[in-house]
Amino acid sequence: FAALKSTRGVDVYDPQSDPHRPERLALMSELRAAIDADALELWFQPKLHLADGRVHAAEALVRWHRPGRGMVPPEQFIAVAEETGNIGRLTRWVLAHGIAHAAELAHAGYGVRVSLNLSARDIGDPGLPDRVAELLQAHGVPASAIALEVTESAVIGEPEAALQVLRRLADMGIEMAIDDFGVGQTSFAYLRRLPVKELKIDKMFVQHLAHDPTDRTIVRSLVELGHRLGYRVTAEGAEDAETVAFLGDVGCDDVQGYHVGRPTDFASFVAHLSTRESGGA
Ligand code: C2E
Ligand code: MG
Ligand code: MG
Ligand code: MG
Secondary structure, three states, X not given: OOOEEEEOOEEEEOHHHXXXXXXXXXXXXXXXXXXXXXXXXXXXXXXXXXXXXXEEXXXXXXXXXXXXXXXXXXXXXXXXHHHOOOHHHHHHHHHHHHHHHHHHHHHOOOOOEEEEEOOHHHHHOOOHHHHHHHHHHHHOOOXXXXXXXEEHHHHOOOHHHHHHXXXXXXXXXXXXXXXXXXXXXXXXXXXXXXXXXEEEEOHHHHOOHHHOHHHHHHHHHHHHHHHHOOOEEEEOOOOOHHHHHHHHHOOOOEEOOOOOOOOEEHHHHHHHHHHHHOOOO
């Protein structure tokens, strides 16, 4: 509690002496510089369609090689970017580069849709749909070249504003997914109003299911519930063959996870796709 200064016997929060503040400020100004200098990367993780064993989609995951600090995981800097009002800048970078990569894949004829992650704050931004439309047009690709993932929490804060943004994106023909499904607090009353086609079951329930009967019950039930409500269901975090086999048995549509493929840089991802195309994998 170094940040608590005693003034006339009353404890007052003093941001200047908050031990975390300098570190967060440095992180943020470095992140802003990294965005401006294009020092971020999008890595790609394949999504396996179980019905035909093919990869029709991939998720783009942002990476930041912070000089002197190695690879900073997105969960660290995205939270800070959200809290400091910098997420819009990051999301614009992700959309611009994600759609550029999606266009590259589309023009090369791979037929691989790129999923991009939005953060909770983005869904409240009424300028988002136009920005996405402009980028798609600039790169000459249809809305089907991308998909957008939003977490359950994204739509809790300002439900009506978020709904409008999501509806406009859906009207443009962009498919949306609820990410990390099962760990949030979306009520089904609300979920059913969202223009969403896909549920992505959080890896928390998937990672250990081969050894955990409770997780198997949860995943089986979520797949069935999702299907009955008309959603496509994806599981993330499948780390072994047993888990992928179980997901196939319970009728899950798509699988992501280390067993299918780890996130890699774009060049490696494309190289891998080419091998698969020619029957190599
Ligand atoms: P997410 O969207 O749920 O992405 C899945 C995370 O699970 C990724 O972590 C991925 O690398 C990891 N993962 C995939 N397969 C496995 C597996 O088999 N086992 C395990 N243990 N993990 C697996 P990552 O890349 O560290 O990203 C973490 C989160 O950061 C993402 O979760 C997403 O919420 C957020 N994020 C990533 N990129 C972006 C972005 O461009 N914009 C925004 N707003 N958020 C992003
Ligand atoms: Mg995601
Ligand atoms: Mg997820
Ligand atoms: Mg997650």
